[in-house]
Amino acid sequence: IRKNILFVAFALGMLIPLVIIFLRETMNNKVRGRKDLEGLSMPLIGEIPQFDQKKSGLFTKKVPDLKAVVVKEGSRDVINEAFRVLRTNLEFMTEKGKKSNVIVVTSFNPSSGKSFLTINMGVSLAIKGQKVLVIDGDLRHGSASSYVNSPRIGLSDYLSGRMDRLNELIVPDKNHKGLDILPVGTIPPNPTELLFDDRLRQVIDKVRECYDYVLIDCPPAEMVADTQIIEKLADRTIFVVRAGLFERSMLQELENIYNEKKYKNISLILNGTVGNTGRYGYRYGYRYGYHYGYGSDKKREVSEWVSNN
Known part of the structure; x- marks a missing residue:
């Protein structure tokens, strides 16, 4: 018994x-991995593994996740190789020169890691000798601005007319020659209205001629109209899909956006994949929420503006 x-x-x-x-x-x-994306028509330009700040010794409660720069010159680990592949594909897409160098980075979901990716893409391009500007286009949160300690003045102050010299707002990265950051600055109460202003076009026109790459970190695309407004002035759009976060049922919506050409020159990055990465085991996470508070009238007003411009 x-x-x-x-x-x-x-x-x-x-x-x-x-x-x-x-x-x-x-x-x-x-979405669990690359296989789930096989039915999509849009080009997949990169697959970035998860990053574990604790294992890499970068974890601290006082330092934002966005300060975790994983791209290192000469490093041959899994995540650096992944960013090299992504960089090569970016260079291939923009090989015609500065006429196509302004790139919007967005997603459907908050917490997809787009700010993290934007900063590290900028570092990767700068290491290769490119002159890169990262613009924090999320005027509601200023996530990418934390990489340069969130200066009090920045893009929003220029758009509102409080500052007139754009070059005084751009912050050079002390650790990577060739990489500059244009932070948000003052978090405005009316971000969408600021983006409507023609001064945004002036910003894009100025920096386009000065940099090899301009990467604009934008809010989630379908939550507010900010990304659609900025995208009208850009050359191409990168959507970030986060493995373990993006629902597979939404893949058809992503395919529809691509087929309808709602955004210019769309490509895709799969972020946060888990696989046989040996001892590296990358993982990272973001914990912030989007609370936009748009009413139906405001959404209708913004949608009409976007469709007519």
Whole structure:
């Protein structure tokens, strides 16, 4: 009897984890990896593995995640190789020169890691000798601005007319020659209205001629109209899909956006994948929420403006 009890206990110990794993996989409706994207028509230009700040010794409660620059000159680890592939594809897309060098980076979901990717793409391009400007186009949160300690003046102050000299607002990166950051500055109460102003076009026209690449970190595309307004002045759009966050049912919506050419020259980055990465095991996460508070009238007004411009 004792042997039978031990056998049953052993069998249950083996079976229960398998059942749990099966149920988790069956109920998982999120994008899990590259295979889930095979049905999309849009080009996939990069796949970035997860990054674990704790394992890399970068974790601290006082330092924002965005300050975690994982791209290192000469490093041959998995995540650096992934960024090299991404950089090569970016260079291929923009090989015609500065006429196509303004790139919007956005997503459907908050917490997709687009600010992290934008900064590290900028570092990767700067390491290769390119002159790069990262613009924090999220006037509501200024996430990318934290990389340069969120200066009090920046893009919003220029758009509002409080500052007239754009070059005085651009912050050179002390650690990477050739990389500059244009922070948000003052978080405005009326970000969409500021973006309507023609001064945004003046900003893009000025920096386009001065930099090899201009990367604009924007809010999630379908949450507010900010990204659609900025995208009208850019040359191409990169959507970030976060593995484990983006629902597979939304892939068709992404395909529709691509087929309808709602945004110019769309490409895709798959972020936060987990695979056989050996000892590297990259993982990272963002914890901030978007609370925009737009009413239906404001959404209608913005949508009409975007469709007519």
